[in-house]
Amino acid sequence: MKISKEIKVGLLTVGAIALFIFGYQYLKGRNLLNDDRTFYAVYDNVEGLTSSAPVTVNGLRIGNIDNIDFLDSSGRLLVKFHVDESFKFSSESTASVYSTGLIGGKALAIVPNYESSARAAVDGDTLKSDIDEGLQSQVMKEFIPLKDKIENMVVSADSVLTAVNKTLNPKTRLAITQSLDEVNKTLVEIRGLSRNANSLLSDNREQLDxxxxxxxxxxxxxxxxxxxxxxxxxxxxxxxxxxxISKFNVVLDDIASGKGSLGKLMTDDKLYENLERTTRQAEMLMQDIKLNPKRYVHFSVFGKRPGEYEKPEDRDQ
Structure with a gap:
């Protein structure tokens, strides 16, 4: 059977179109020979995510972004993406937008929820969305307080310079110049004193030696x-x-134990009481002699009798 030129041209055209479609989809990261599942996620802001951006799991590319379009009049965005059929995850997993580098683009990461008891995700499911704080955002957050501090430092430095300019008026500058001159004169005098001291030491070296x-x-x-x-x-x-010292301690021990006259006097209460009683009686006798001397010494030329006896007072009563 002879094939006409028209049929050949038609077949070549269909083959070229099919090859073009296959190549285009392949360049977009989608293999038409594999079974893929399509999922959706809704975002308020996609942070620069574009179509054909990779979809990854733990850094491994498992799909691509198919389309990003407005969901409704509120401005929310619907992201459509496909994932390789071989990767299974639950419907409670999260689709998180993240930065691929400090100056790189954006990508979509599937964060599986393995602890969830939810069903497995199927084609057409809408996953929970999230925006991962990238390195650039973290750097900006750290840089903003630093920028504020630098601005405050610049303002403070400007205030200091303004105050210095106001302080260093012509009169103050003249005073500073005069002070520096006085300092120079003082240094000259110190050098002179140093030379005099060296000369004095040289002249009196023998005496110092x-x-x-x-x-x-x-x-x-x-x-x-x-x-x-x-x-x-x-x-x-x-x-x-x-x-x-030992002998003195022995004497003290003897006194404390009542040995000897001093020990008995120190420890025997009866001896102390007798001595005190004797002293009191001697004192009363001396008092009686002073009050009634005629009782003890009687001398009269005319034989006059002594007067009536007066008993002395006891001072202890």
């Missing part, structure tokens, strides 16, 4: 005296002192 020699001799003599004091037998003196 003799003084240092005498000081060294005195130090050696003091060291010899210290050695002599160290050799004195202090142990014997300490031993004699300990012996005297």
């Amino acid at each position: 003799r003084t240092i020699t005498n000081l060294d001799t005195t130090t050696k003599n003091f060291a010899a005296i210290s050695d002599t004091l160290a050799q004195v037998e202090i142990a014997g003196t300490v031993k004699e002192l300990e012996s005297a």
Whole structure:
């Protein structure tokens, strides 16, 4: 059977169109020979996500973004994407938009929820959406407070410079110049004093040497005296002192135990009371002698009788 040229041209045209469609879909990341599942996610802002952007799981590419379009008049966006049939995940999983690099584009990551008991996701499901905070956003968040601090520092520095300019008026500058001149004069005087001191040391070097020699001799003599004091037998003196203290302690023990006259006087209450009574009686006797001397010494030329006896007062009553 002979095929006409028209049929050949038609077949070639259909083949070219099919090859073009297959190549176009392949370049978009979709293989027409594989069974893919289509999913949806709704976002308020896709952060620059574009069609044909990769869909990944743990960094592995498993699909692509098919289309991004407005969902309704509120401005929300509906993202349509397909995922390889071989990857299974639950319907509670999340589709998160993230940055692929510091200056790179955006991609969509499937964050599976393995702990959920929900059913497996099927073709046409709408997944929960999320926006991952990328490195650029984190850098901007850290940079904004730093920028504010830098601005505050610049304002403070400007205020300081303004205050310095106001302070450094011609009168103040003249005063500073005069102060620096005085400092220079002081330094010149100090250098002169230093030269005089060096000259004085040079002129009296021999006397200083003799003084240092005498000081060294005195130090050696003091060291010899210290050695002599160290050799004195202090142990014997300490031993004699300990012996005297021991004997004194024995005497104190005897007194405390009532031995000897002093011990009995210190410990025997009866002896103390008798001694006190004797002292009191002697005192009363002396008082009676003062009050009635005629009772004890009677002398009369005419034989006059002594007067009536007056009993002395007891001072202890």
